[in-house]
Amino acid sequence: MDEFIKWCKGRGYSFDGLEITCPPGNCGNGIYATRSFRSGLPIITLPEYDMINSALVLDLPFYRKKMANVNEKLKPMEILTMFFCFEDFEQSAWSPYLKILPKEFDTPAFKRIDYDVNTLPLSIRKYWIDQKKEISEISEKLRRLFPELTHDKILWAWHVVNTRCIFVENEEHDNVDNTDGDTIAVIPYVDMLNHDPEKYQGVALHEKRNGRYVVQARRQILEGEQVFVCYGAHDNARLLVEYGFTLPHNLGAKVLIPQEVLLTLAKIAGIQVTREHEMVLEEVGLPSHLYATDEGPSWSLRTNVRVMLLEHWQMANGRWKKIIYSHDPIDEDVDQKIDEKLEIMLKELRNGVVEKTKKMPQEVQWMWEEQVKVCDVAIESFEKPKTPVQEGKKEEVAELE
Structure with a gap:
């Protein structure tokens, strides 16, 4: 983790007064305040060029070469999944970030649990069908274009993107299939903020005018508090299927x-x-x-x-x-x-x-x-x-x- 923090600071990230730690009994890392923050103040800032989106990936020399012989455009989710499939954990410019990513996920899809859709409540049924279809189609497409990839690698990379991506309105790129829009990006450090729909204090903003991505305090944050954002009003079935966790008292039900x-x-x-x-x-x-x-x-x-x-x-x-x-x-x-x-x-x-x-x-x-x-x-x-x-x-x- 020290290597990752050093890497972030070297790339112009600012997060003074925060630390990443794994609380007792928790299954993952969280971001905690080591001092208090007033409402309205930025708590995390980073340059927008570090937002991993489809345009950034396709403009990298390695992926320009990869796509040179591909006679079709990829969608944003496919491009980001491809990125996490191919990046070398040791040689990549994102190496310190890649090394802290989870090696496995607790979602039913990653665990190869195949629910009978007819046994699921209506609140999650369509999402489960759509998720299975998306994973299957992306895996088939990427393996067709890049035979060296395996389904397991694609499944892991897809989960990295799906569990960590953030809504961002990206500029259109000539080589991206924008049929369904382009509104996802993976943002290092910011993606370590956990979800709490009731007591979340952080609001994420892309400040295009300032060329940066910011997480701002929507209310006072006290020293020692874990900093949360809200992923959306999801019930526990949706949280499990999409992110691999549930909440004990979830008002999204x-x-x-x-x-x-x-x-x-x-x-x-x-x-x-x-x-x-x-x-x-x-x-x-x-x-x-x-x-x-x-x-x-x-x-x-x-x-x-x-x-x-x-x-x-x-x-x-x-x-x-x-x-x-x-x-x-x-x-x-x-x-x-x-x-x-x-x-x-x-x-x-x-x-x-x-x-x-x-x-x-x-x-x-x-x-x-x-x-x-x-x-x-x-x-x-x-x-x-x-x-x-x-x-x-x-x-x-x-x-x-």
Whole structure:
């Protein structure tokens, strides 16, 4: 690690007041503050030319030569994967950085775990399918173009990029396939910041005007604290599949409720759903998902139930728009009816998830159990007594009526 720190400083990185260490019981390194930082101050800066992106790689003499006989353009993910496949750990200009990279990863894909997609919750199903497809296609393509590469080497390099890359809007390069955009870069040192969606203090910025990449303190950072960033609002299934870890208390947990499931739940709750209701729901286009960050059913889910409770005359000729998009308070009786139907629907949803959990393979049951917990939080919200503020709002509505 000392060699890497020296290498960073020699290339113009600035991170005074920080140290990299592996905390007890942790499975990897983290960045810790050795002094306090005020909100708004930069805590890490480095020159933008050290951002490893597709343009940087293709402009290097070694890769220009490699690509000279290739009659097709590569996408950014393919280029960065190629880079980490070919860089020599001893001779590369990035040698000190390459040597501190993990030799293996705890993701299902790296461990050769092949989940049956039908046993996965909807929240992770599409990502798992897409990830498997991407790894397979990149491996096949790179081995076709560069037969000396093995699938194992490509799998490792792909994981380096996927677990460490950061969103950056890169300039277009003539030799890059920008069909899907070019928004990834691997940034040494910065990529050692760990994820915490609740208490993260660092915000990463590409300051093009100043020609540097910066991590800035979004709030005060105290001496001794680990510095975190947020990778996104991912549930634990997504974190495991993409990064190889989970969080003990993850507010990114969610339950996806497709419209066909919503309609089934509504009918079980006694709502008379017509094709007209379905058409309005499709036009409104709001998701019905449950999120661990919400204290109860979201506004969008409540709105969808409200739509299904509309009578024909309220929907005819687009009248529903004035009702649904109105800023006026919802009638108390309507609000209560929405609550009654939602409670029935969510209890039924929970029971369905519990039954599915019992039938699932042991290795994925925990994913379903997290879905049950999200349902529980939403259901418990109906049992909480109304606060004085909420009661006051009801009285105000009554007076207005």
